[in-house]
Amino acid sequence: MSRDRWSLVAVVATMVVWGLNFPFVKYVLDQIGVGAFLFIRFAALPLLGLALLAIVFRGRLARTWPRREDLPRFILCALVGHTVHIAAVMSGMNLSTAFSSSLVLMSGPLFTLVILAALGAERLGGRQIAGSLIACAGIALFLSDKFAGGRAHAGYGDLLLIVAALCFSLYTVLAQPITKRYGPLIVLSYTLLFSAPPILLLNFGAFLRIDPAQLTPLVWLGMVWALVLSSFMGWMAWGWANAVRGVARCAPFNYLMPPIAGFSAWLTLGEGFTWLKVLGAAVTMAGVAWAQFGSGRPPPREAAQPDSA
Numbered sequence: 001m002s003r004d005r006w007s008l009v010a011v012v013a014t015m016v017v018w019g020l021n022f023p024f025v026k027y028v029l030d031q032i033g034v035g036a037f038l039f040i041r042f043a044a045l046p047l048l049g050l051a052l053l054a055i056v057f058r059g060r061l062a063r064t065w066p067r068r069e070d071l072p073r074f075i076l077c078a079l080v081g082h083t084v085h086i087a088a089v090m091s092g093m094n095l096s097t098a099f100s101s102s103l104v105l106m107s108g109p110l111f112t113l114v115i116l117a118a119l120g121a122e123r124l125g126g127r128q129i130a131g132s133l134i135a136c137a138g139i140a141l142f143l144s145d146k147f148a149g150g151r152a153h154a155g156y157g158d159l160l161l162i163v164a165a166l167c168f169s170l171y172t173v174l175a176q177p178i179t180k181r182y183g184p185l186i187v188l189s190y191t192l193l194f195s196a197p198p199i200l201l202l203n204f205g206a207f208l209r210i211d212p213a214q215l216t217p218l219v220w221l222g223m224v225w226a227l228v229l230s231s232f233m234g235w236m237a238w239g240w241a242n243a244v245r246g247v248a249r250c251a252p253f254n255y256l257m258p259p260i261a262g263f264s265a266w267l268t269l270g271e272g273f274t275w276l277k278v279l280g281a282a283v284t285m286a287g288v289a290w291a292q293f294g295s296g297r298p299p300p301r302e303a304a305q306p307d308s309a
Helices: 003-032 034-056 071-095 098-105 108-118 126-148 152-182 184-208 217-245 247-268 275-292
Strands: none
Touching: 003 034, 003 071, 003 098, 003 217, 003 247, 034 071, 034 184, 034 217, 071 098, 071 152, 071 184, 098 152, 098 247, 108 152, 108 247, 126 275, 152 184, 152 217, 152 247, 184 217, 217 247
């Protein structure tokens, strides 16, 4: 099977894993809290990355260190894509619901289009602008259901998730050129390493306050799914697929996450959906789809241009 076919399999599998990840993470956050989960995540994943680097590049580990000219991009990707993005995602999900989180994070392709347009790698046409406005109206309608229902904390959580979506889109574009040069394992491992210190420092106290009785088998299962399958394998697969297929061709697959997350959250957590929430979700997904496909096939220089940023 060709690299393009394998990248398609990788993207679809990643969306399934990420969609199922929302109810897993929501459950874990309800049990141990945001700070403790962030500490465990940023303590475990850099160690996992370095261990895999040592195995894969046995005797050549020093050669994986980023070159001096690429080091600033690695650090920027770490701060934007992991430190800020993950902190915003976890804080937002803690205030919101699994389905809401997946839907709001699906706005990422809109930010990706804007970033690519700012870099000169994508031109925004009338359909893309109209689709973006429709998607924004859908998100506003979706959030209005919470504010009108007296659930302002959930609405504020979704606003945090919008910030997270912007950070992930920026990370996707920034990481693409170095992923092509170094490979997804090296990029993910070092960006995780560079992102860990501030999170570990800020959340060490929350980790110490964990009650061992809270670490039930379901919590451990949720953490394994969230950390190993979703955060590590998923990010590595996503980075490789973007390097092979291009950012614009991968972004539309984000539409798979909300239905998967919504169904699994209804099945496992008993989440309910009002007609206003469903309408807002439908308008948002339609607007994002209209904006994403508004320009047709992405230009051939889309994949190379962000390197000059």
